[in-house]
Amino acid sequence: MSDRLEETKIERDFTARSTEEQKDFLSQTWCNQCMEVDLGMTNPREYESKDRVWIEGECVRCGHLTVTEIVEEDE
Incomplete structure (x- = not known):
């Protein structure tokens, strides 16, 4: 777990993805607070590190x- 806290992250351009891909990533989510799937995400920011690529945003509900x-x- 500490490896992820110490990883160097580089911001990527989420809007460089196709509209269809953006829509899929923003709708197919999991919220650890609501404990529900596919609630949606707003304010997406895409990142990459040596080992992974991910999108961070805010749950539409909470x-x-x-x-x-x-x-x-x-x-």
């Missing part, structure tokens, strides 16, 4: 931090 980790598949 406003708490929501994190969606992205698994980029090879095509």
Whole structure:
């Protein structure tokens, strides 16, 4: 767990993704506060580190931090 706290994160341009991809990532969420799936996310910010890519935003219902980790598949 401490590795993630110490990881160096670089902000990426979430809006560089296709509109369809953005819509999917903003709707397919999990909120640890509400304990519910697909409530939605606002104010997205995309980041990357050496080992992962993720989007942080605010839960549409409660406003708490929501994190969606992205698994980029090879095509």
